[in-house]
Amino acid sequence: MIEINLLLIFMIAGALIAVRVKDLLSSVIAVGAVGIALSLGFLILKAPDLAMMQLVVEILSLIILIRATIRKDIPFSMSGGWTFNTSATIVFLALFLAVAFFALKGMPVFGNALMRVSGAYITQSPALGAKNIVAAIMLNFRALDTLGEATVLFTAIVGVLAVARKIGHKKES
Amino acid sequence: MSPIQEKGMSLIVKTVTKLTVGFILLYGVYVALTGHLSPGGGFAGGVIVALAFIHVMLAFGKEVALRRLRSQTLRVSIGVSALIFLYIVMAGFSGRSIFNCEITIPICEMAIVGFGLFAIFTALVLLSKTDKDAE
Known part of the structure; x- marks a missing residue:
């Protein structure tokens, strides 16, 4: 699982760079790097289907962002109090982490999914003729x-x- | 050479695009059609098809791409495939369908996704003002 953790760290770094950098083109490219890392993560978790789709969609959205929207002059608003923004961010982050802690405790361990519905799929699919x-x-x-x-x-x-x-x-x- | 041919990217890009765009289209259809046997599916195939058309548009300029695939054709094929898709899934409730689902569902999804994303790209390119100033 070390690869997944490395990819997650890379994705978080890419997302932070995409938010903080001033140049719009660099920001778009950082978002693209996050998407490519997500595609690699799907590949490591043995879902080539999703990896393929993520890769293709990422390329398409990158082309659309660069070609069609980035040349326009986008007004960038920096108004608003710094203390209010920061405190609101911290409050929402704490709320999210608290809720996520209690919600994620009830979930099964990573890699051992519940097989309630999937078991029915496996037993009933031979009768369908697919x-x-x-x-x-x-x-x-x-x-x-x-x-x-x-x-x-x-x-x-x-x-x-x-x-x-x-x-x-x-x-x- | 007509003035349309002079727009777009350089001669190298145009030649390579001419050679490869057919194979990219074919690969998109293959991915959509064999989605139930191998990785892929209607959505991924549709995005590959859209990328093939966007490839033509980036290399040759928008006039050539839009001459090959008109806006009316795009709209009609999206609508028709959406209706066929809706019919197949709704016919599943009554237990009968006149289509072969393994072929028609991915093809319909491919048409919706591919032509739809190309239509979005075309609309955004036509909307942006700086492109008009440059040409």
Whole structure:
């Protein structure tokens, strides 16, 4: 598990750099480094499916951020009291850590998942006629899950196309 | 050479793009179609397909890419594949479906994801003002 810990430290460092650095391009690249490390983490945890998807999505979002949005002049607000911001951050962080401590105590140990639902998948999937268990889970038990995922993406696409359309924007002279 | 050909990146990038973009598209479709047997699936395949079109757009400029894949085609294919997907999943409740789910669900998801992400990229590029000033 030493690789996972190293990757987590790398990701936290990348996220901190992305937040603190002044240059926007460096910030975007640091976010990309965090995503690539997450992809490596999926690969180490033996989920090549997710690793592939994370890698591809990371590259795509990096291209979109650099090509389409970074050249615009983004106003950067530094107003607000320093003491209020810092104290609010500390309070929320303490609250989150306290809740997470009690919530994570009830979870099973890392690597020993509860097999309540998964056991039913394994015993019932041969009766469905799928080629293997992964196909049975992905296309039979969790087809509604995939539908929800596609619905989220479809809604996002419609929203972006509605906001970023050409018609309806004022022409500046 | 027409003026459209002169936009975009250098000659090396254009030549390599011409050679590789077909293979990238083919790989995206392969990843989507064999998602139930090997790592992959409709979402990953769709993002690879979107990256292939974005590749063309970055190398040749937006006119060439949009001539190859019109905005109307994008919208119609996203809508049709979303409706087919909805029909398949809802038909599961009554226990019958006229489609082969192992092929159609990943293809529909690939169409939604791929064309949708390319549409988002196109919209954001067309929206940004600095690109218009540069050309």
